[in-house]
Amino acid sequence: MNKLKQKLNDFNELVMFKHSIFSLPFIFIAMIVAANGWFGIKLFILGILAALTARNFAMGFNRYMDRDIDALNPRTINRPNVDGRISASQMLLFTIGNALGFILVAYFVNDLALILSLPILFVIGSYSYFKRFSYFAHVILGISLALAPIAGVVAVSETITFWSILLSIGVMFWVAGFDLLYSLQDIEVDKKLGLHSIPSKFGVEKTMKISKIFHALTVGFWLLFVIFSGSSYFAYLAVLISALMLSYEHYLVNKDFRKIDKAFFTVNGYLGIIFLILIIIDNFF
Numbered sequence: 001m002n003k004l005k006q007k008l009n010d011f012n013e014l015v016m017f018k019h020s021i022f023s024l025p026f027i028f029i030a031m032i033v034a035a036n037g038w039f040g041i042k043l044f045i046l047g048i049l050a051a052l053t054a055r056n057f058a059m060g061f062n063r064y065m066d067r068d069i070d071a072l073n074p075r076t077i078n079r080p081n082v083d084g085r086i087s088a089s090q091m092l093l094f095t096i097g098n099a100l101g102f103i104l105v106a107y108f109v110n111d112l113a114l115i116l117s118l119p120i121l122f123v124i125g126s127y128s129y130f131k132r133f134s135y136f137a138h139v140i141l142g143i144s145l146a147l148a149p150i151a152g153v154v155a156v157s158e159t160i161t162f163w164s165i166l167l168s169i170g171v172m173f174w175v176a177g178f179d180l181l182y183s184l185q186d187i188e189v190d191k192k193l194g195l196h197s198i199p200s201k202f203g204v205e206k207t208m209k210i211s212k213i214f215h216a217l218t219v220g221f222w223l224l225f226v227i228f229s230g231s232s233y234f235a236y237l238a239v240l241i242s243a244l245m246l247s248y249e250h251y252l253v254n255k256d257f258r259k260i261d262k263a264f265f266t267v268n269g270y271l272g273i274i275f276l277i278l279i280i281i282d283n284f285f
Contacts, residue, residue: 030152177214
């Protein structure tokens with residue numbers, strides 16, 4: 001029993017389960033707006049399972065592909081995929097299992113969800129390859145999480161609405177923007193290993209400017225989402241608070257690079273939760 005518990009903890013550390021907080025709020029935001037309120041317990045459970053299996057697949061595949069790179073990075077050398085706690089074959093089985101789980105969940109959602117399940121897996125798995133040859137990798141990561149709102153509206157209405165695309169583009173720039181800041185930690189390692197990241201190519205100052213532009217676009221597209229979805233006051237408040245929180249995130253990183261973890265995990269985690277709460281209020285009260 002202790003060995004099983006330890007192995008589960010190792011996989012939890014491998015995929016950083018607590019970071020699912022980034023993807024879960026926006027799939028439910030889309031579902032609530034599409035349903036104009038509550039969308040049912042079945043879709044609620046399937047939505048959670050879809051988000052978790054998709055993220056576990058993406059993280060498992062990324063850790064599997066990056067095990068050679070992580071072994072050369074002081075920041076990642078103690079990860080389970082590097083120090084031997086989880087073998088390559090175990091990571092591969094975990095990744096395949098979650099991919100099949102995601103497809104199975106899509107089957108129970110609706111026909112369009114099932115059709116889109118394989119393309120979605122292809123996109124979210126491609127990030128691991130892109131950073132080896134393209135600076136576009138940060139945006140690919142953003143697109144991966146931006147698929148969550150699309151999946152949410154497909155689950156509820158079996159269609160893709162214009163406002164859900166606007167919401168997703170905002171999520172894409174949001175994720176790409178904070179990934180740029182997070183990647184500043186690995187700038188020297190990326191240069192040494194020849195990895196394609198914007199920080200290693202353009203330096204700290206230009207990277208932070210690009211991140212600010214991305215986050216300005218985030219706010220703009222989320223504002224358009226509110227307008228075109230016909231949402232009301234609390235949705236506008238969600239966009240305003242998001243803008244303030246993103247500004248605070250940049251303030252933290254500008255002030256002290258050691259605050260990158262706080263900016264990345266704490267600020268962005270609360271941003272998604274607050275946005276979701278305000279959308280719930282906007283649609284239920």
